[in-house]
Every structure is written in C-alpha cells, then in structure tokens.
Amino acid sequence: MIKQLITISLMIGVFCSARAQYDPDKVSKKAKALFEKAYGIAMNGNYNESIKTLQDAIKIEPRYLEAFLSIAGLYFEQKNYKSAIENYEKAKAIDSSWFKDYNLPYSINLAGTGEFVKALQAVNEFLTLPNLNEQSLKAANYRRKTYEFAIEYSKQHPNGNYKFEPQNMGDSINSVHLEYFPTLTIDDKEFIFTRRVNGNEEFYESKFENGHWTKAQPLPGDINSNLNEGAQNISQDGQWLIFTGCNFPYGLGSCDLYISYRTPDGWSKPENMGNRINTESWESAPSLSPDKRDLYFASGRLGGYGGQDLYVCHLLPNGRWSDPENLGPEINSIGDENAPFIHADNQTLYFTSSGHLGYGGTDLFMAKKQAKGWSKPLNLGYPINTIENEGSLVIAADGKTAYYTSDRSDSRGGLDLYSFELREDVRPARTLWVKGKVYDKKTLKGLPSGVELTDLSTRDVMSRVQTDATGNYLITLPVGKDYAFNVKRRGYLFFSENFPLSQKGADSTYNIDIPLQPIEANASVVLKNIFFDLGKFDLRPESTIELDNIFQLLKENPTLKIQISGHTDNIGKATDNMTLSNNRAQAVVKYLMSKGIEAARLTFKGYGATKPVADNDTEQGRAQNRRTELQVVSQ
Numbered sequence: 001m002i003k004q005l006i007t008i009s010l011m012i013g014v015f016c017s018a019r020a021q022y023d024p025d026k027v028s029k030k031a032k033a034l035f036e037k038a039y040g041i042a043m044n045g046n047y048n049e050s051i052k053t054l055q056d057a058i059k060i061e062p063r064y065l066e067a068f069l070s071i072a073g074l075y076f077e078q079k080n081y082k083s084a085i086e087n088y089e090k091a092k093a094i095d096s097s098w099f100k101d102y103n104l105p106y107s108i109n110l111a112g113t114g115e116f117v118k119a120l121q122a123v124n125e126f127l128t129l130p131n132l133n134e135q136s137l138k139a140a141n142y143r144r145k146t147y148e149f150a151i152e153y154s155k156q157h158p159n160g161n162y163k164f165e166p167q168n169m170g171d172s173i174n175s176v177h178l179e180y181f182p183t184l185t186i187d188d189k190e191f192i193f194t195r196r197v198n199g200n201e202e203f204y205e206s207k208f209e210n211g212h213w214t215k216a217q218p219l220p221g222d223i224n225s226n227l228n229e230g231a232q233n234i235s236q237d238g239q240w241l242i243f244t245g246c247n248f249p250y251g252l253g254s255c256d257l258y259i260s261y262r263t264p265d266g267w268s269k270p271e272n273m274g275n276r277i278n279t280e281s282w283e284s285a286p287s288l289s290p291d292k293r294d295l296y297f298a299s300g301r302l303g304g305y306g307g308q309d310l311y312v313c314h315l316l317p318n319g320r321w322s323d324p325e326n327l328g329p330e331i332n333s334i335g336d337e338n339a340p341f342i343h344a345d346n347q348t349l350y351f352t353s354s355g356h357l358g359y360g361g362t363d364l365f366m367a368k369k370q371a372k373g374w375s376k377p378l379n380l381g382y383p384i385n386t387i388e389n390e391g392s393l394v395i396a397a398d399g400k401t402a403y404y405t406s407d408r409s410d411s412r413g414g415l416d417l418y419s420f421e422l423r424e425d426v427r428p429a430r431t432l433w434v435k436g437k438v439y440d441k442k443t444l445k446g447l448p449s450g451v452e453l454t455d456l457s458t459r460d461v462m463s464r465v466q467t468d469a470t471g472n473y474l475i476t477l478p479v480g481k482d483y484a485f486n487v488k489r490r491g492y493l494f495f496s497e498n499f500p501l502s503q504k505g506a507d508s509t510y511n512i513d514i515p516l517q518p519i520e521a522n523a524s525v526v527l528k529n530i531f532f533d534l535g536k537f538d539l540r541p542e543s544t545i546e547l548d549n550i551f552q553l554l555k556e557n558p559t560l561k562i563q564i565s566g567h568t569d570n571i572g573k574a575t576d577n578m579t580l581s582n583n584r585a586q587a588v589v590k591y592l593m594s595k596g597i598e599a600a601r602l603t604f605k606g607y608g609a610t611k612p613v614a615d616n617d618t619e620q621g622r623a624q625n626r627r628t629e630l631q632v633v634s635q
Contacts, residue, residue: 022065022095031061038070047074065094069102076105079388081112100129104140107147111359111387116150123147146360150382157381157425164383166418168410169403172213173206176413180405186236186290186344186397186433186476192219193417194230201230203243221266229258229270231392233286236344237435237474241267242286242295252278257286257297276321277313285392287340290476291465295321296340296349305332306355310340330374331367338362339392343399344476346463348428349374350393361389366426380426397476399427429478432501434510438471438487441515446471449489449516456482456498456529456542477501484529484545485512490556492516493525493630494549519557524631530588537583539591547588550630551595561633563603564588569622570609582606584628603633 034057042050051074054067061067072087088106092099099106103126110119123144126132132140168174178196191206191213202224204216218224223241232243239262246255256278258270272278282300289296293315300308301324309332311324326332335355342349347369354362356377363385365377379385380393393404402422405415438449451473453463462483467473477483482502487495495514517523529546532539539547554560566581585604593599614621 022063022098024066027061027064027066031057031064031067034060035064035067035070038067042070042074047077050074063094065091065098068094072102072109073105076109076112079112081109084109085113100125104136104143107143108360108387111143111147111150114382116147116154116382120144120147120151143360146358146387149357149379150359153379153381159381159423162423164420164423166404166406166408166420168408168412169213169417169419171412172215173204174412174416175216178413178415179204179417180415181231181392182394182403182405182417183232183234184394184396184403185234185238186474188396188398188401190234190238192232192234192241194232200226201228203229203232203241219267221260221263222269223260223267231285233288233341235288235292236290236397236476237292237468237472238262239468240288240292242273242288243270244284244286245270245272248272253280253282255282255284257283257295273321276323282308285339287342289342289346290344290474291346291463293464294342294346296327296342297324298338298340299324305329306334306336308336308338310337310351328373330376336362341392341394343395343428344397344431345399345429345478346476347478348395350380350395351377352390352392353377354389359385360387362391364390364393366428378426381423384423384426395422395428397431397433399430400424431476432479432510433474433476434485434499434512435474436472436510436512436514438467438473438489438495438514438516440492441517447489447492447516449473449487449514451475451514452486452488453477454484454486454545456484456545459542459545484542486529486545486549487514487516488549488552489516492518493523493632494553496525496546496549497528519560519632519635521632521634524629527588527628527630530628532584532587535580537580537587539587547591550588551592551597554592554597554601557635560635561601561603563605563631563633565604565629565631566606567611567625567627567629568609569625570612570616571622574608578606578608580606581608588628 034053038050038053041053051071054071057067058064068087068091072084072091075084075087088102088109103122107119107122107126110122123140127140173179173191179193181194182191184191189208193204194201195204203219205219206213206216227248228246229243232241234241241260243258244255245251245258248256251272252275257273259273260267260270277283279301283297285298287296295313297311298308299311304326310327312327313321313324316322331337333353333355335353338352340349340351349367349369351365352362353365356365358379359382364380366380367377368375391405393402395402400422401419403417403419406418407415408418438447438451439445440447448469448471449467451465451467452461453475454461462477463475465473465475480502483499485497485499493516495516517525527546530543564585566585568577568581582605585606589602589604592602609625612625614624616622616625
C-alpha cells in the first residue's frame with residue numbers, strides 16, 4: 001500500500017519546484033482527462049492498463065512531463081526498472097529543473113539495474129534541493145549509503161567473467177501456484193519445497209532421475225495437513241524433515257519448529273521440538289548441519305540483538321537438544337536475521353539480514369565458522385542481492401549450484417524456484433561424501449552405531465553421526481585433510497580406519513560398509529590409526545585418537561583382557577624386525593597402563609614379519625603387513 005501511495009503521489013504531481021520550461025497549464029484538456037482516467041485505473045491495481053492510457057495521453061501531448069513520470073512510477077511498481085528509467089529520462093529531457101524532485105525514485109530504479117554510479121549522482125543531486133523534509137532526507141541518505149556500499153563492493157569483489165543467469169527449474173517443479181523454500185539432500189537426488197495452493201501450504205518432492213526432475217508430488221505420510229506448515233529443511237541423509245508450523249494446536253508460540261521422520265510408510269506425524277527450542281515467541285527457518293548434530297534457526301525471542309536473531313542448538317548424547325545459543329553480534333544485528341542455511345561443509349553459513357549494510361531491504365550474506373565464533377559476514381553482492389528483499393538460499397554439495405525463489409519474468413505463476421551458479425568467491429568449501437552401512441560381521445544384520453571422523457593433524461572431531469536404525473550413515477567432509485575413521489557400539493570391537501584424503505578431489509563419494517566384530521575370545525581388529533616413524537617405536541601424536549578408543553573399550557568392558565601384537569614387513573633383518581614389532585606393541589600397552597588400565601588385563605607380543613596378511617613384494621602389500629593388532633584374550 002505504501003508503494004501504491006508513492007505512485008499516486010507521482011501521478012497527481014504533489015512535488016513543486018522551479019519550472020523553467022514545462023508549463024502544465026498548457027497541457028490539453030483531452031490529455032489531462034486521460035491522465036485522470038489513468039489515475040483511477042491505477043487505483044484499482046490495473047497498472048498495465050493505466051500505462052497504456054497514459055501513453056495515449058502522451059500521443060496527444062508529447063511533452064506531457066507528468067505522464068512520463070507517472071508511467072515511470074508504475075513501471076517501478078512492477079519492478080520493470082529499465083522501462084521506469086527510460087520514462088524518467090524522457091521527463092528529465094523535457095525539463096531538468098522540474099525533474100530534480102524525482103531524482104530519488106530515479107536513483108532507486110538505476111540501482112535496480114545495477115547502475116550504482118549513476119544512482120549515486122542522482123541521489124546527490126536530489127540532496128542539493130533546499131528545504132527537504134526529514135523523511136526525504138532520511139530516505140535519500142539511506143539510499144546514498146547503499147549506493148556507496150555497492151560501488152565499493154564492486155571494486156573489492158570484481159565479477160570478472162561471472163554471469164548471473166538463473167534457470168527456471170521447469171514445469172516438473174514450478175506451477176501456476178507459488179513455490180518457495182527449496183531444500184535438497186546431499187546427493188542432489190531429492191528436492192523438497194513448499195507450494196501454496198488456495199492459501200494452504202504443503203510440502204512437495206521431486207526426484208532427480210535419468211537426468212531430469214520428476215513431476216513434483218505431495219510428500220507421502222502424515223506430514224501435510226490443512227494447517228500452516230512451511231520453511232522446511234531436509235537432513236542431508238534424507239531421514240529427517242524439520243519445518244515451521246504456525247498456529248498449530250498445542251503449539252508453544254505463534255510459529256514453532258516441528259520434526260518428522262522418514263518411515264517405510266512415508267513421513268511420520270510431526271512432533272513439536274519442545275520448549276528448549278520453541279518459545280511463546282516466533283521460531284522459524286530451521287537448517288540442520290550435515291551430521292544432524294547442530295540445528296540453526298531464526299527466533300524473535302527476547303534477549304537478542306535485534307528483531308529476529310539466529311540461534312543454534314546442539315544434539316546431546318542423551319538425544320535431547322541443548323538450550324539455544326545466540327550466534328552473537330558478528331552474525332546478528334539490530335535488524336532481522338533469517339533463513340540460515342549451513343552447507344554440507346559444516347563451516348559455511350548463509351543467511352538473510354536487514355541490519356548489515358547492503359543494497360537495500362534484506363540481503364543475503366555468508367559467514368565462515370572459526371575456532372571461536374564466526375567470521376565477519378560477507379554480502380553476496382549484486383546481482384544476487386538487489387534493492388529488493390532477498391529470500392532463502394540453499395547451496396548444493398558441489399558448492400556452486402544455488403537454489404532460490406524469485407518472481408522473474410519467466411515464472412509459471414508468481415514465485416518460482418530457480419537454480420544458478422554461485423560466484424566463486426562466495427562459495428563454500430567443496431566436500432567429500434562417505435556413506436555406507438554398519439553391520440554385524442557374523443549375522444550381517446545392520447547395527448545402529450556411532451560413526452566418528454577426526455582430523456589426523458589437529459585431532460579435532462570433524463564429524464560425529466549416528467547411523468539410522470538399519471545401520472546406514474552418511475558423512476560430508478571438507479577436502480584437503482586426512483581423517484581417522486572410528487565406529488563404536490557396545491558389545492563389539494570398534495572399527496578403525498584412516499583415509500589419506502588430503503590429495504583427493506572434491507565431490508568424490510566413498511562407499512564404505514563396516515563390519516563390526518562381536519567381543520568374544522580370539523576376536524581381533526587391526527588398529528589402522530596407530531602410527532610410528534619408520535624404524536622407530538615412539539607413538540606419534542596422531543595415534544592418541546586410536547589409543548583412547550582402546551582405553552574406552554577397556555573401561556566399558558571391565559573384565560576384558562586383550563593382547564596387542566606388532567607386525568612388520570620383511571625388509572631388514574628378521575631379528576631387528578622382531579625387536580621393533582615387540583617394542584611397538586609394548587608402547588601401546590604402556591600408554592594404556594599410564595591411563596590406569598591394570599597390567600593383568602594387557603599382554604603384548606611382537607611377531608616381526610612372520611604373519612604377513614599381504615604380499616611383501618609390493619609397497620602396498622608391505623604397508624598392510626606393517627600393522628598393530630588388538631586381539632581379545634577373554635571377556
């Protein structure tokens with residue numbers, strides 16, 4: 001309604017200034033009658049018909065300045081900035097003195113097309129007018145600040161050859177109805193969004209099959225209803241869906257977060273996520289980390305830095321969510337922050353903000369997770385951000401394909417879903433995927449288990465996930481690191497493996513099915529993450545992860561007795577290899593004893609090269625033979 005009032009004010013010519021050339025009193029009555037007719041048509045919301053009527057008036061009176069200004073205002077209402085600029089400039093050519101009052105809306109349209117230098121010139125000219133009221137000064141100074149920001153941003157972040165070319169996702173996904181809030185799984189095979197039909201929001205899904213998206217269908221199960229649900233996020237493994245439900249029965253506030261689980265019969269009946277996450281205020285826009293251990297969301301609760309702030313909750317070992325943590329003043333501002341999206345790299349956060357400096361309205365920003373807190377948010381820049389309000393953005397696992405909602409000229413009906421390639425300097429880290437199944441080595445039955453990957457160089461846990469009920473898991477990891485891979489379950493020996501992935505390319509998928517050995521006499525496991533320097537028996541620091549796993553196994557099974565055995569390849573003297581392997585096994589036992597494990601529960605033995613598991617004629621085989629093993633002596 002405010003914009004409509006602006007348009008109306010332009011049409012009736014409420015501004016006054018010195019008019020050196022143009023005289024409205026000389027406009028013909030017939031042209032004026034068409035102008036008044038156009039005004040009435042615009043009041044009824046028919047802008048195209050109003051523009052046509054004004055153009056008819058111009059045919060009668062080619063220098064009808066007010067008609068050109070009014071057409072410009074109507075095109076601005078339709079976000080047709082280019083046509084608005086053309087008509088403003090036609091008016092300016094008739095009488096530049098008269099036009100000075102309109103340099104502010106003219107500058108906004110220039111900014112709408114990315115002409116920020118010209119926009120700054122126009123608004124500066126507007127600010128030279130005498131006796132501007134407080135509201136005009138405030139609006140003009142705000143716009144000037146955004147134009148100056150845009151000009152400086154383009155200097156610091158040159159686009160180069162980047163082209164912003166959003167592609168409509170097509171008739172399989174978009175319809176004559178409104179489509180918005182995109183979200184997809186890590187493998188880019190399942191795309192879920194909200195569609196509004198006759199005022200009712202429902203969740204739809206499309207599958208990527210044979211190179212294209214299938215016709216979208218409502219989500220199966222008990223998740224869709226006649227209530228107001230939307231702003232959803234599917235977990236990267238496709239097993240959880242968290243969404244916003246507003247005015248639900250027994251809700252805690254106006255809008256709460258709810259969770260639904262994938263079942264063989266479709267999505268389960270939604271569950272309110274409880275009073276740690278939800279309040280009597282407004283909670284919305286959830287985003288799960290790839291390991292499903294962190295939940296980001298927006299909330300209007302008291303105690304924030306502005307209207308709506310971003311928060312994160314952490315999944316606790318008991319299965320409950322922690323109290324929400326405000327992401328802090330680096331992310332949150334005195335304005336509104338919304339639509340958080342944490343990428344598959346688990347480091348890069350995208351969100352919208354009206355409080356950080358940008359192009360006007362609500363802009364999209366990116367921040368990186370650091371050792372303490374977050375980096376300073378980076379505006380995604382024009383043309384991703386515009387003078388309008390931007391909405392949610394999600395980025396595929398490849399780090400470059402982005403999905404968002406827009407009402408561009410090729411939309412099927414209002415808001416549609418689009419994809420585009422993200423500019424390189426605002427992309428997240430590229431990732432690796434590790435997926436598979438944990439199962440009992442003897443029965444082959446899937447086992448719910450904890451799966452943990454640790455950065456070998458820093459010993460920081462990079463990802464910790466729980467498999468589903470049938471043992472399936474999926475983990476996404478940043479490239480450029482080497483990892484220790486550990487799987488634990490009570491009653492079983494842990495699984496350990498190391499992956500030298502620092503030289504591997506991004507977007508690689510590793511399928512690793514993991515057999516767990518039940519704890520019983522003679523059961524054994526190779527300790528893949530025990531490391532020694534060549535020819536030495538001093539434990540390297542990165543071995544601590546594995547050593548602590550052995551310690552934990554012994555603590556959880558207080559009657560368990562084990563033997564640690566050392567093995568070498570066949571290079572060198574047999575006696576030297578026997579001594580080296582024995583000393584290495586003893587080093588592991590000494591570490592466990594230093595942690596408090598009784599000596600009676602521990603034995604060690606070196607076998608040298610006498611028990612190879614691979615051919616010693618190749619380096620790969622020799623590497624397999626150089627190993628440390630754990631064997632169960634008794635329970």
